[in-house]
Amino acid sequence: MAVNIYDDINKLESTFRSTEEFGKLKQAVEAVTADSDSSQLFKNFRDLQITLQQKQAQGEEITEEEMVSAQETAQAAQADPKILAMLEAEMGLSQIIDEVNRVLIKPVQSLYESM
Amino acid sequence: MAVNIYDDINKLESTFRSTEEFGKLKQAVEAVTADSDSSQLFKNFRDLQITLQQKQAQGEEITEEEMVSAQETAQAAQADPKILAMLEAEMGLSQIIDEVNRVLIKPVQSLYESM
Numbered sequence: 592m593a594v595n596i597y598d599d600i601n602k603l604e605s606t607f608r609s610t611e612e613f614g615k616l617k618q619a620v621e622a623v624t625a626d627s628d629s630s631q632l633f634k635n636f637r638d639l640q641i642t643l644q645q646k647q648a649q650g651e652e653i654t655e656e657e658m659v660s661a662q663e664t665a666q667a668a669q670a671d672p673k674i675l676a677m678l679e680a681e682m683g684l685s686q687i688i689d690e691v692n693r694v695l696i697k698p699v700q701s702l703y704e705s706m
Numbered sequence: 707m708a709v710n711i712y713d714d715i716n717k718l719e720s721t722f723r724s725t726e727e728f729g730k731l732k733q734a735v736e737a738v739t740a741d742s743d744s745s746q747l748f749k750n751f752r753d754l755q756i757t758l759q760q761k762q763a764q765g766e767e768i769t770e771e772e773m774v775s776a777q778e779t780a781q782a783a784q785a786d787p788k789i790l791a792m793l794e795a796e797m798g799l800s801q802i803i804d805e806v807n808r809v810l811i812k813p814v815q816s817l818y819e820s821m
């Protein structure tokens with residue numbers, strides 16, 4: 592890997608951390624952390640997601656009961672304005688990362704499309 | 707999205723296109739394109755991959771015959787030095803893109819780990 596691309600990656604990371612979206616996520620994480628109800632709701636949501644992802648990764652069956660429980664926990668989390676703000680801020684950052692991927696993959700695809 | 711992050715993304719894309727890895731892929735694509743045997747082998751490989759991916763996306767069963775055929779086509783493609791060079795160059799570029807993703811996801815993960 593050419594050394595100078597690291598400079599560009601680090602510059603991008605620095606700008607990424609100074610975006611409005613990143614600031615919003617930081618504030619939202621702080622607001623959730625400061626609220627014991629929101630904090631507990633989010634932990635339930637995250638723990639259940641991790642459990643189900645692990646089951647799926649191990650090829651284990653996910654029961655209908657677990658699916659319903661996951662949906663209910665997700666709905667309860669998203670009904671909390673502090674958690675919702677956090678998830679929305681995270682989505683904003685995901686959109687930036689997706690854009691970076693699109694921009695980098697495009698010239699590679701163009702080479703293959705020339706074939 | 708803060709406007710100035712586009713400058714960083716575009717700068718990164720420009721450096722990405724000037725990496726040794728991108729130059730290697732460009733040359734490899736040209737070498738494959740210029741060789742009708744390599745070109746045909748690669749097209750067989752790519753067409754079969756796309757067909758199987760579409761089947762999978764539509765939830766259709768992939769037969770053992772198709773799996774064996776896919777493996778044989780992949781092996782034949784990779785046994786061609788020109789195609790192998792192209793796939794290796796592409797892997798080098800994927801590693802750069804993976805690194806960019808890791809660098810950007812890290813500060814987001816750090817925020818969540820603080821919870």
Ligand SMILES: [Ca+2]
Pocket residue numbers: 626627628629
């Ligand atoms: Ca509360």
Ligand SMILES: [Ca+2]
Pocket residue numbers: 741742743744
């Ligand atoms: Ca030939």
